[in-house]
Amino acid sequence: MTKRILFILMCFTISGFTQDIPCEKIVDYKMEVELNPENKTITGAQLLKWTNFSAEPVQEIYFHAYLNAFKNTQSTFFKETFADPSAPLYFGKDRFVDGWGYLKLNSVKASISKKFENKDLSAGVQYIQPDDQNINDQTVFKVVLPAAVDPSEEIIFNIQFTSKLPYWGYRAGYKGNFFFAGQWFPKISVLENGKWNCYQYHCNSEFYADFGDYDVSITVPQDFIIGASGVLTDSSASAGKITCRFVQSCVHDFAWSASPDFQVVTKTFQYSDFPPVKIRLLYFPDHKNYVDEYITTIETALEHFGLWYLPYPYPQFTIVDVLVDTKTGSMEYPTMISMNYPWNAAKGSKEFQWVIIHEFAHQYWYGILASNEFEHPWLDEGFASYSDIRLLNAVFGEINYSKEYLKRRNFSIPFDFNKIKTNPAFIRMNNFSKFASSDKTDQFSWNFSNYNSYKANVYHKGSILLATLENYLGEDVFSKIMKTYATRFQFKHPLPQNFIDVVNEFSPQSMDWFFEQSLYTAAVLDYTVSRISSSQVNPPRGLDENGNLYSGTKPEENKTYFSEIVVERLGEFIIPVDVVITFENGETIKEVWNGQKKWKKFSYQSDAAVLKAEIDPEQKLLLDVNYSNNIKYRKRNSFPAFRWSAKWMFWLQHLLEVTMVFS
């Protein structure tokens, strides 16, 4: 017994790694696990020290057992996935043959100093469903203690568990000798204001956990290479196996991956007075062509996000380049990401850089700030998506449209359209626009009407509402806002109001009206020029004051035009907007419309007819769901339509000839 306590004490003193990271440590995990490649299982022991930082004693402790989402089709994850036609099918029916995933608790023991020691609580483990009462869902369990954990008191759990990885699982799984362990161990929930903030594993949701120290020793066959959260501190080999110990403090999760096929590249990033970061890339031989791009993209992101937000505080960052046809996906974990990218994808779309940057950006909003992704998913996904378009625009420039020919499972021939360029923000904007009125942005992640709307309103709208705000307040002000928010709320799990407060701190006027519309309603922003006309003003006819007929000038001699422009607000979202009117003589008039009324008419009398009217000519309001109706000419020009219908006709003529294969 004493020996065990000593071992526990030893385990809880992680030295070295990043002790200067300023986080409140609530959890302290020490795990020793072994991968069995034959059974696709991870078995091991977890020693978890948890401190009750609340003001109330706690007698029930809530845990996540997320791998049980893959236990059967009765789980909430599967039920939600199958019920939503727009959700990606994480498991192809024909492929999911020999592997459901689960987390099995072999024993749960706990100790509280002077209250009980190493007491077996296995019998008191109870699976609960706080979100949907689906009694078949086992992704959350609670442990009832024989005595409460008092405020500031510590409890130490000793949990023996077996994690069975699913075949081709979502975020966790295996294929052949490739293994990916995400959301794989029993993980304590977050106690907030005396209540457990604990949710089941949903189709559309990510995660939330407390910060602390992780010290994980992983045993695998000797030829395997492991990539994991944290830093590899030591390894030892014996009897054909190798044990690697990964350690990291101030993180809130731990993921790892292993395969004998991995190749490894490392490089140390150094910039200015930033702490150095070791970049460690694990990739499959098929992806050798991406090695340089991986490293340089991460270096670029480390530099820019370091300058814009705060220097990356951890000593290492690991990229695990996963097998493409598994469903591991591109995903963020503390100090690690998985990247799922086909070997022959189109270059011009810059999607490769885009995805890496996106996942790396999560290191800030998910990893370091760590907002609750269940309750406010946009605080992570929206900010990560904003960060990716900001960095793409700043460094990588416009992207090409690209298309994949002959696309099917594991195959496509990509084709870049070098002449069709766009801004990544516009892609997010368009992807958002279709679902603009489906859901408000700030809400629980599984309450969105469907997966498409979740993506559109969390990722895309989340990002473009920030970009719109940036354009509205100006780059300088917004940069300060982002930097202040990131530094002030690092390791603090900020809420939306924390961000709004920072915005209001720097903005010349309160921006509450903006957030009320953009976050808490599904109000659509759409301005349009609905009418534009000019008519020549005729000289007066009839009798003048003296009773004589107006002699007047001839209309041609002194031309005057009366022009009217009607701008309209098609949606409910109200925001001030610039309106620029250009006349045929090149003159322009700039107006500002507050957008309060449904429409506004601008009238002018001038010596030239109006040429065009533009609402928001600089396209600052990225939330506008249809920008193409913002600029209207008075006269029609049919050439573009003729040009494109001629191209179209040639395409059809050719298609008709192609059908001759069948005649």
Next chain:
Amino acid sequence: MNIKKAIRDGLSIVFENFKMIPVVYIANTSLALLLALPVFSLLNNDIGYKGIRDEMTSGFNYEWWSGFSLNAEGLEKTIRPALSGGFAALFDNFELLFTGKFTSFGLMIFLFGLTYIFLNAFFNGGVIGLYADEKRTFSISRFFSLSGFYFHHFFALALTAVLLFFVFYKVIHPAIFGLIDHFSVKWMSEKAVWFLNLAGYFIIGLFILFIKIVFDYARIILVVENKESSWLCIWLAFKFMIRHILKTFGLYLILILAGLGLLLVIGFIQELFQPKTLLLLLLLMIFQQVFIILKIGLRFTFYGSQLELYRQYKPEMITVKKRRKVK
């Protein structure tokens, strides 16, 4: 030597009867125009007044399109970035052959394609009928009367081909890729799986070629041998093709190469030529129409050369012996 001679002779009969090319060209263009007009009007209404028309004059506005495509219906769905490139729209057409997703451009386009197939079943009677005729004197009335004369047979052949292809895309196509997925499901190498899929598409291509060649010779045999049963002709064509597999495939492949050459030329012209003025656009349209005319001419060269190749192996059939009584 045989192939070379067949092509030479084939070309010469195409030239001697070149006047039938405009007839088919007019049919092609009229059908295309029938749909191009509504496309023009919908585009004109959408972008005629809009600010993005400036960009659509010289390039393609992706942002407008991706909004436009979200709610696109019917023909609107066929307006897409691929139209902007030199090759992409043409690749789209060939892609259909390999994927079998013929309704991906909408029902209207599908029906127009079908119409063109059966319309050409009619024309092909005239084309092959005249090519097989020793007098080889072209006249519109002779062309149409031969088209009419062979129509019921050629229609039956076209119908059989379409049904056969339908079965091919519904049964054999998925079976090939089903097998590929079955074999490669546990492969760890992404590239290996990719190349296996590529091989799958190659096999699909061979199948299509195979069926196509059989039906080409079936039509030739029907006319040359004066057969009454189209089914018998398919069988005879099949036997002929297998017996002379190198020649029949070789001839076809050489002509396909010629087609690819044409495609490269028009593709590059379109790629380099992004007309910003009406005059330049009209010039490009002339190039495009010349391409379509050449493409039809090339198709007729296929028929002519295959006819000549068939004749080389059937010397006794220099011309149709017992010419049917045709005006």
